Amino acid sequence: MQMKEGLENYSFPDEKGHFGNYGGVFVAETLMHALDDLRANYEQLKNEKSFQEEFQHELKYFVGRPSPVYYAKRLSEKLGGAQIWLKREDLNHTGAHKVNNTVGQALLARHMGKKRIIAETGAGQHGVASATVAARYGMECVVYMGSEDVRRQSSNVYRMKLLGATVVPVESGSKTLKDALNEAMRDWVTNVENTFYIIGTVAGPHPYPMIVRDFNSVVGTELREQMPELIGRQPDAIIACVGGGSNAIGAFYPYIKDLSVRLIGVEAGGLGVETGKHAAPLASGKPGVLHGNRTYLMQDHDGQIIETHSISAGLDYPGVGPEHSLLKDMGRAEYVVANDDEALEAFHTLTKLEGIMPALESAHAVAHAVKIAPDMSKDQVLLVNLSGRGDKDMHTVAQASGITL
Amino acid sequence: MSRIAEKFEFLSSSGRKALIPFVTAGDPNLDMTLDIMHTLVSAGSDIIELGVPFSDPMADGPTIQRSSERALARGTGLNDVLNVVSKFRNSDQSTPIVLMGYANPIEAMGVQIFAEKAQKAGVDGVLVVDYPPEEGDELLSALQEKSIDAIYLLAPTTTDQRIQAVSKCAGGYVYYVSLKGVTGAAHLDLSAIAEKIPSIKKHVKIPVGVGFGIRDGETARAVADLSDAVVIGSRLVEEIEKSDKDNVLKNVSTLIESIRVKLDS
Numbered sequence: 001m002q003m004k005e006g007l008e009n010y011s012f013p014d015e016k017g018h019f020g021n022y023g024g025v026f027v028a029e030t031l032m033h034a035l036d037d038l039r040a041n042y043e044q045l046k047n048e049k050s051f052q053e054e055f056q057h058e059l060k061y062f063v064g065r066p067s068p069v070y071y072a073k074r075l076s077e078k079l080g081g082a083q084i085w086l087k088r089e090d091l092n093h094t095g096a097h098k099v100n101n102t103v104g105q106a107l108l109a110r111h112m113g114k115k116r117i118i119a120e121t122g123a124g125q126h127g128v129a130s131a132t133v134a135a136r137y138g139m140e141c142v143v144y145m146g147s148e149d150v151r152r153q154s155s156n157v158y159r160m161k162l163l164g165a166t167v168v169p170v171e172s173g174s175k176t177l178k179d180a181l182n183e184a185m186r187d188w189v190t191n192v193e194n195t196f197y198i199i200g201t202v203a204g205p206h207p208y209p210m211i212v213r214d215f216n217s218v219v220g221t222e223l224r225e226q227m228p229e230l231i232g233r234q235p236d237a238i239i240a241c242v243g244g245g246s247n248a249i250g251a252f253y254p255y256i257k258d259l260s261v262r263l264i265g266v267e268a269g270g271l272g273v274e275t276g277k278h279a280a281p282l283a284s285g286k287p288g289v290l291h292g293n294r295t296y297l298m299q300d301h302d303g304q305i306i307e308t309h310s311i312s313a314g315l316d317y318p319g320v321g322p323e324h325s326l327l328k329d330m331g332r333a334e335y336v337v338a339n340d341d342e343a344l345e346a347f348h349t350l351t352k353l354e355g356i357m358p359a360l361e362s363a364h365a366v367a368h369a370v371k372i373a374p375d376m377s378k379d380q381v382l383l384v385n386l387s388g389r390g391d392k393d394m395h396t397v398a399q400a401s402g403i404t405l
Numbered sequence: 406m407s408r409i410a411e412k413f414e415f416l417s418s419s420g421r422k423a424l425i426p427f428v429t430a431g432d433p434n435l436d437m438t439l440d441i442m443h444t445l446v447s448a449g450s451d452i453i454e455l456g457v458p459f460s461d462p463m464a465d466g467p468t469i470q471r472s473s474e475r476a477l478a479r480g481t482g483l484n485d486v487l488n489v490v491s492k493f494r495n496s497d498q499s500t501p502i503v504l505m506g507y508a509n510p511i512e513a514m515g516v517q518i519f520a521e522k523a524q525k526a527g528v529d530g531v532l533v534v535d536y537p538p539e540e541g542d543e544l545l546s547a548l549q550e551k552s553i554d555a556i557y558l559l560a561p562t563t564t565d566q567r568i569q570a571v572s573k574c575a576g577g578y579v580y581y582v583s584l585k586g587v588t589g590a591a592h593l594d595l596s597a598i599a600e601k602i603p604s605i606k607k608h609v610k611i612p613v614g615v616g617f618g619i620r621d622g623e624t625a626r627a628v629a630d631l632s633d634a635v636v637i638g639s640r641l642v643e644e645i646e647k648s649d650k651d652n653v654l655k656n657v658s659t660l661i662e663s664i665r666v667k668l669d670s
Contacts, residue, residue, distance in 0.1 A: 016539060025537060025539055025540060026535040026537075026540050027463070027535055027537065028463070028464040028534045028535060028537075028558060029537055029557070029559055029563055029567075029571075029582065030464065030560040030582055030586075032537055032560070032562070033560070033567075172467070172470050172474070173470075178461060179461075182461055185463050186466070186587045190586040190587065190590065191585075192562065192585060193585075288509045288513060289507070289535060290509060291461070297509070299509065301482075302482035302483060302513060303459075303483070303509040303510035303512060304459065304460040304477060304482075304510070305461055305509070306460075
């Protein structure tokens with residue numbers, strides 16, 4: 001099989017930051033030096049034992065790792081097919097996988113002598129995780145957030161402010177995550193000497209997709225050890241939601257060469273891919289260039305980026321990490337969609353049957369497991385990366401049920 | 406010789422510096438863009454940079470972002486921009502036109518098709534903000550094949566090594582971004598420009614233009630003393646934004662004339 005051959009030597013990105021046809025450094029000259037500098041510092045630091053030890057120490061004592069793997073027994077029995085196991089990233093400090101990356105990048109920032117960090121955020125989870133590490137390491141923090149999202153996610157805005165961060169509402173474009181990213185880039189260009197930009201997902205120009213993947217792959221690395229202890233082998237499939245794709249790549253990456261494990265990414269189908277109101281570039285988009293990398297994008301025939309829709313703000317992004325684009329083209333990972341209503345239903349099901357309230361993002365992955373488990377046998381194992389907890393989504397869920405809190 | 410090279414040769418033989426205005430195509434609308442282009446020329450512009458609107462203009466400040474949004478709200482696409490250039494060429498065959506924009510609209514059209522259409526329309530140079538020399542090889546060779554200059558940015562942070570890499574693919578002129586920031590920022594440091602230009606000139610044998618943050622005749626004049634061309638973008642786009650429709654051409658003309666006078670003084 002051609003795929004198998006390619007995978008033995010799977011080693012991306014290449015030195016120019018390309019994941020096959022994807023990734024790269026598509027930025028204005030004004031940012032090139034900062035990215036070169038970041039890459040050089042990261043390359044040096046990642047091989048330093050003291051840095052890795054400090055990172056592991058922080059993950060253990062500040063984040064609370066390793067996160068457990070939990071057997072969703074009642075859910076599995078109700079579905080009557082494959083066993084569903086959950087990687088509990090929702091139990092991390094700050095409530096999601098995002099903090100794995102912000103801790104790593106904050107340590108990198110400190111090493112580079114940068115005292116000011118900036119971040120973009122959609123739902124506010126990455127903003128909160130960034131504000132949290134800024135407080136932890138005594139750094140100034142500015143978070144860019146679309147004004148539309150500031151309105152929708154007021155409690156996360158308040159959390160960031162409590163943590164000492166400045167939240168800047170972004171009024172340009174569609175006033176959502178992609179515009180927040182544009183604005184953070186503009187800040188970085190202007191203040192590049194004292195500022196470190198903590199990108200929250202595996203997108204953006206090289207070296208970000210690599211750095212964010214590396215820091216998040218602690219998820220898959222733990223799984224490779226935990227699963228044999230729990231079930232005597234690796235799972236049959238790993239299922240993760242994909243917006244930018246950082247929790248998914250974190251879980252997938254240590255398994256890429258292990259072909260016995262299916263890798264399934266679940267994009268936000270919104271109101272249905274056929275309606276155009278969704279956030280599923282891998283399912284229906286085509287490759288293009290946005291935010292510094294080439295990847296699958298939601299765009300119109302003129303190459304303008306189009307507005308996305310998802311009930312979960314964290315998946316509401318028109319692009320996707322370039323490594324996912326490559327894994328799709330290689331056929332190594334499968335990408336599917338779950339619609340808003342399916343994710344909501346999965347949210348309620350998991351909450352009622354297991355006492356675990358998933359983030360609406362993660363509920364997309366649960367929804368796909370619910371969809372395929374019944375047709376599988378009881379000795380098969382689906383591992384769902386439960387990337388975050390649902391506390392932040394109370395208003396959205398209530399609203400969807402016609403309830404005003 | 407390309408239209409851009411001819412223009413610079415003519416200017417240098419008459420001891421003048423190039424004035425390069427930037428406007429976004431389709432702002433306030435495509436018909437007006439054509440009139441604005443002719444007005445720019447009659448008011449003393451030498452080369453026109455025509456912005457191709459994009460939904461996510463990462464390197465631009467708020468003024469040019471807003472103009473991009475206005476143009477997109479009217480549905481301005483890359484084909485429309487090329488049509489404006491064609492129409493402009495019907496009555497002006499000597500003023501070089503440089504398209505400035507982002508990669509995705511070009512990739513969506515197809516790089517080869519774009520290069521062909523651009524040549525046919527009479528485009529002389531193309532500056533793709535998010536194609537540094539490391540990326541966009543395909544467009545570079547397509548443009549070179551059609552004798553269109555690929556124009557590149559240089560920044561205060563650009564190292565000597567990168568200046569050399571840019572000099573190998575750059576045509577027409579190079580565009581030196583005079584500050585750390587986005588278009589339209591307000592803090593221009595003349596001494597920093599004076600320091601950087603010689604290290605650029607050491608490797609780059611084509612003219613050097615300076616832009617980002619030039620807002621008036623005095624600054625333009627000071628920058629022109631250090632370089633071969635000055636680019637006026639946000640200040641001009643701002644003028645278009647705040648002018649009543651009936652006064653756009655008059656106000657554009659007054660602004661450009663005033664800068665031209667200072668530049669030649």
